[in-house]
Amino acid sequence: MKRTGSRKTLTTANLAALGAERLAELLIDVAEGHAQIKRRLRLELAGEIGAGDLALELTKRIESIADSRARIHWRKHKEFVRELDMQRALIAGRLTALDPALALPLMLRFIDLAEAVFSRTADAKGEVDAVFDAAVDDVAAIASLALPVPRALADQLFHLLLTARAGLGPRVLKNALPALGPEVLATLRARIETTMASQRRASGGLKAAVQVLADAQGDVDGYIAQFTDSQAVLPPIGAQIARRLTAAGRLDEALAALDRSTPGSFAQLVGSVLGRPTPPGPGALDWEDAYIEALEARGQGDVAQDMRWASFERGLSTERLRDYLKRLPDFDDVEAEDRALALAEDFHDLHAALDFLVQWPAWDRAARLVLRRSGELDGDRPELLEPAARAIEGRHPLAATLLLRAMILDTVRYARTVRYKDAQRQLLEAASLAPAVADWGDHEDAEAFAARVAGFRRW
Structure with missing residues (x-):
């Protein structure tokens, strides 16, 4: 029986079935009053005409962003980030496919926006930073395809080294090296070193740039001298x-x-x-x-x-x-491994030892370590204890339970409210392991532990 409503689902196939003309009409309607959608549609149309038109439209928008001094309101932040990333993606994707020699200088111009953009927005989550980091990575892919005018590219890179946000310039330079010939590379380095000589205190960014170029030239002493x-x-x-x-x-x-x-x-x-x-x-x-x-x-x-x-x-x-x-020779490695694992079991740092034995893996030894030194477990290490409990619970339910208990007790003892849900889940997991524990030894059984946890303030 055909599922009702399937043709109403927003999928590429269903929308394509509407036909090009109808979709075009819908896009015009949707774009009315939405500047970002209009810009995207214009850019797509420009790309259909050719690389030059697309590059021109992208340049206009980049220059518009560069000229703006208005603070970006937090409500507009995500929209702004989406547009920035759209610009980057079109340069790295569509324009590079059409003409990488045009795409490379335009990507460098885009990266040069970073300092001005960061002065206009609070990037608490690092979203703007991520866009520019991606752009720096894009340079490597574009440079391997582009055949730009080397001297013009060197001029742009030099400008970027002087003006770009701290740390970006040398990274961009390193990624752009495939597009620079040996002669231009040497000229660029001499230009940077002349600028450094005129500074009272040489810029760290320029020093890093010289090191990038020295590496490319195989000049070890030039690298060390910085x-x-x-x-x-x-x-x-x-x-x-x-x-x-x-x-x-x-x-x-x-x-x-x-x-x-x-x-x-x-x-x-x-x-x-x-x-x-x-x-x-x-x-x-x-x-x-x-x-x-x-x-x-x-x-x-x-x-x-x-x-x-x-x-x-x-x-x-x-x-x-x-x-x-x-x-090591054959068989010597087996003996050495045993010696290493024994050393780990007696290591002074319990948590380092547990992490090593779980990662190696040597889960029997990890369980033995937990049983022997459970009183030293730090329950405020869930990133270590939880994976360790998962690893050993199949064959060593008591040791896994002790790891879970350490985290539970730390949570309730110190009222770590952000971990209450985790503690409740861990308590259920510990209870599920209880039937597999044949001998609790000196440790309280599941019921006694649950009663002790319940004795803490409501959580």
Whole structure:
């Protein structure tokens, strides 16, 4: 039997059945009094005429937005965001398909709107930010297709570096590199460096731009020169420097850069492995990765392995342990894995240990850890405890119940009202596991626990 009302549903097929002329009439009616719909229809018509007409219409709207100084009322915010994203999508989609050489400079002009737009609207949810982030990503796709006039593009990029919202310029430059030839790239870099030399304090954005261009030219020293001595001792920056030196085969310099930027949390690690003292400072996993890469490139695979293991002992990184195990001979990896799992069970940080054992996975050990140290569980860690309970509930209902109870008690004890619904659900889940628990041991049974929870204030 045919379902009644199916032809009334708003679908593409049902609307297409109305015919082009009827749909056109409806669109004219709907667009009356709706400026955004009218603009979209005009843009679509311009696209049918050709790339030049579409680019002209898009440019007019972009310039209109750029010239406006009116504050965008919060009630108009979502509509404004939708229009911005429509402009971006038409440049990245329709115009790029018609003529990428026209689309690329227009997308750069669109991105240049960011500073003015942010001064006119409160972007509490990051919706405007997301539109411009997407536009920066679009540049990479358009640049790989476009064949623009390189010097004109370089002029526009230079302007963008001077005027764009903080952080956008260097990212755009990096994505636009495929459209720049070596000669224009070198000219642009010289122009940026001349501007920096005239500044009392060189702009951070221009320094980052020089680093983008230095990377493109394979100029490691030019990249490093943009950091001050006080920056070069920071672990993340030391890692950036070392990776480039390692790639260039300058391995001793790479290790020296890492030694200068050794994080404090790695001081014992490096000292024990390499046999020399290291200064204290903030830790960084990226720094450690760069050190291991440099050691491997230098042919010190055994030392790199020692560092991987020492790193695992320090923080129970699953990635670090997997890297360590896959480099061991057959059968040695089995013994090493057992040793690692035993170490995790006795790790000083219960929650780090639980997270590792669940992710590895070693669920029997995770359950055993929970049963042994349930009194240390922090119920204010639902992002960890809830997935852990899900993982082990099939074979270890008591351990899963204890994880659920920790979250429930934390919620009712501290009146965390935003989690009351979660606690009620967790209480039902714990009750459903109760029949599978053969022995409660020293823990209260389901009825006693429910009574204790009920004793808290109404929730």
